Amino acid sequence: MMRRIWTKINSANNNIWRIGFTTIAFVTSLRLVGSLRFLEWTVFDTFMRLRPEEPIDERILIVGINENDINRIKAYPIPDKDITALLNRHLRK
Template identity: 50%
Template sequence: MRWVTRRKIKSEIVIGRQAALLGIIVLAIVIISRLTGGLQFLEWMAFNKFLRFRAPEPIDDKVLVMGINEADIRSVGRYPIPDREIATPIEAVQM
């Protein structure tokens, strides 16, 4: 009975050591891949999937995009456009 128990314990220890060694090797491979950027493409793909599955966000009515083009620069007559010239339409929109 004692020999059977000792053999069983020894075999379980060997299996445990093998599993621990395999786990350490896999962990080292993942860490090295992560540090060298080898997993970045997979991370981007997973991130894109998560963004596609989330609920759509409502459009905020408070956001306004104002642009300055060549015609605006010509009408002011100089570049860069002074802050005072840029502030005038922004103040008009805020009122």
């Protein structure tokens, strides 16, 4: 009686291992091919939207340089000393 019970338990464990291994191999192959990329990006985007809103960091400064700036300075790329002077002027305000 006990021997039959252990035999059933061992055969059930073998089936679980086979199912688990097959599932892991299937999902890994789908990821390698790129079939899950859309789903992964959708889930990532959803999680990013669910995050709490973060305050704006005042330490960030975006410096835009356009054609008029380049023509006025008559140098490309704009020298580092000129950009440093601009940033220092902005930080003093």
